[in-house]
Amino acid sequence: MNELATDAIELLILEASNRFSLKFIPIPCLKDGRQGTFGARLRRVGQLDSIRDEHLADVSTWFQDQGYLFTYQKTTAYSCAIIGKPTEPVLVGYHATPSDKVERIKEQGLRAKTASDATDRHDTIGNVYVSATFEDACWWQEHLAGIRREQHSIICVDLSSYQQVLYLDPFSQTGYAIRADIAREYIRTKDHYGTT
Structure with a gap:
């Protein structure tokens, strides 16, 4: 991360x-995380274990208003990742999804995860994730099919109208997080790819 970006994130964290x-306790960048990700454990100042998901939703909205993606997870403690936007426009992304959801996505668009969808992955709430390349999406297709034991397909997403809500994915070297639902007209169903 360049010095100006580091200074900007440090000022935002302050x-x-x-x-x-909140107290942000820096931790080494997340394993396999994207270069430039600021990672931290979170603590409430003067209040032990009083962080709530609703509180962090407000923090996430505030960081987004500043031009940064704030995602968090809770394992034994809350941790977060903060990262900015791509420096160049990203016009196309590829999304791996369960094959049985493709028809619904064609009709309704691609929906960002909600709190009830996310279970233990709080970092996915409010996001749609895409890969920068078809090859990377193929890796996710195989990975997710193995974890979930169901066939996955890859769809192509037109991101041209989503630049204002498009962020680097802190947990991937080549992925992006979109902080919005993707309308069906931006799903390229003709470019729908096979299943695993």
Whole structure:
């Protein structure tokens, strides 16, 4: 991460610490995370174990208003990742999805994860994830098919109208997170790819 980006994130973290009574304890960048990701454990200032998901939703919205993606997870403690936007426009992405959902996606579009969808993966709430290349999406297709024991397909997504809500994915070297639902007219069903 360049020095200006580091300074900008440090200033934002200082402001967020004061605004939300949070302490950001830096941790080494996440394993296989994208270069430039700021990772931290979270603590409430003066209040032990009082962080709530609703509180972090407000923090996430505030960081998004500042031009950054704030995602969090809870395992034994809350941790977060903060990252900015791509430096160049990203016009196309590829999304691996269960094959039985492709028809619904063609009709309704691609929906961002909700809290009830996310289970233990709080970092996915409010996001749609895409890969930058078809090859990377193929890796996800195989990976997810193995984990979930169901066939997955790859769909192509036109991102031209989503630049304002498009962020780098802190957990992937080549992926992106879109902080919005993707309308059906931006799903390229003609470019729908096979299943595994």
